[in-house]
Amino acid sequence: MGAKRIGKQTWKPEHPPVIISAAAVVGPFEGQGPFKDYFDHIYTDIMAGERSFEAAEKEMLLNACFTCLNKANRTPQDMDFFLAGDILNQTISSSFSALELRIPFFGIYGACSTSAEGLALAAMLVDGGFASFVLAGTSSHNASAERQYRYPTEYGFSRKPHVQWTVTGAGAALVARDGEGPRITFLTVGKVQDFGIKDPLNLGAAMAPAAVDTMVRHFADTGNGPEYYDLIVTGDLGKFGHSLAVKMAVSNGGFDLSKNYQDCGLMLYDTRKQDVHAGGSGCAASATVTYGYLYRKLMDGELKRVLLVATGALHSPVTCFQGNNIPGIAHAVSLEMI
Amino acid sequence: MARDPKRKPLTVDQKRYTEMVRDLVPRPPYLRNSLLAFLFGGLVAIIGQFFTDIYRITMNMSVKEAGNPAVATMIFIGALLTGLGVFDKIARYAGAGLVVPVTGFANSVVSSALEFKREGLVFGIGSKMFILAGSVITFGVVTAFFVGLIYALFVF
Incomplete structure (x- = not known):
């Protein structure tokens, strides 16, 4: 170790x-x-x-x-x-x-x-x-x-x-190594999870179990519960992935995410006016929200501690056409202004 | 689709989770989609009929003869709307109403050709043009063969 x-x-x-x-x-x-x-x-x-x-x-x-x-x-x-x-x-x-x-x-x-x-x-x-x-x-x-x-x-x-x-x-x-800005205080590396989702159009559902597993692991390893953070964000679970994650966090670890948990894919768009269905996805969902919005909020002091849980669906069109399930992964990084 | 029969069945956790997902994720609005498809499909048919009549009256064709140029015109309109970037916006609402008629076939070919234009004439347009419509052609030909076979055996 x-x-x-x-x-x-x-x-x-x-x-x-x-x-x-x-x-x-x-x-x-x-x-x-x-x-x-x-x-x-x-x-x-x-x-x-x-x-x-x-x-x-x-x-x-x-x-x-x-x-x-x-x-x-x-x-x-x-x-x-x-x-x-x-x-x-x-x-x-x-x-x-x-x-x-x-x-x-x-x-x-x-x-x-x-x-x-x-x-x-x-x-x-x-x-x-x-x-x-x-x-x-x-x-x-x-x-x-x-x-x-x-x-x-x-x-x-x-x-x-x-x-x-x-x-x-x-x-x-x-x-x-040194300088002004949010510091990376903890990093939790996720394991690949397969919860039997096959629909490549429903990636939020495929990734939500991975996000929850990594979050629960992070809370258990660090001893800091969800309330330690001002904001917890997942990468691109979208509307349904977000609800699934909230439900699973309760059933898998007894953690209440309902207060300070959001999803970058949902935050990025005005879902009432912009026709994005369940929300945004892609590498840029978590990257643009974190490096654009959250970074500035951390620098301004409006947020002190943020947990970024970026989620990925590790499939390709080939694996889907061949009938495989869609595996998901999530990595967590805690950003803190110290 | 070829599915591997030896694949593992779902574990208890996977089963429980997929059931949870099924309960939470809403089904597509089938009734609304069907109604829109009916309306738009009907509209496409009316436009097709309009062109058939035009060709029949102006060019003195029989109904059977006027069918071919009318279909070609519908294909042209489908292709043009795809090129103008309008087709996918209408199809989002019209769904099967626009996809099932020949306009949908035109859209699938033209959208693929447009998409793969950057890869050049041979490796792009030439080989990727039928990436979506290819199955329709393949299974259309296969079906036509068997229908023809049945026709030859039983009708004559």
């Missing part, structure tokens, strides 16, 4: 690393949502001036990374590592961004849990003495994800109520 591990799946950095800067960029549709004033850039076109949706996603991720570096007055040369992942095949947005950033690069994949996975690994690298500065980023794009996972963008069909909307956007955070 590692010296920094507490409990079964939680690690406590000795000298909690700091997120010294964070940036979030979003597409035009996300820019109409309630957090429009918290984003660093809102694109007016989902093509972002590029010639394909994949190139647009890469442009967004690069923009988020450079904005994040600029805010901290740093250059790519100052960075020790760049950790990034996305949901396109072979995580191309991340690799092609890394090609331009020219920072030693680890590609990571946790589907939509990549934001917390990146933060957790960055915190380990920094606290372990392997790095002073780590840039962690992730992105997703509605149109590039739709064409890979579902249908062509112009294909017409009626949507079911539990369908979620893939968020267009990107987020990046700069994790450093």
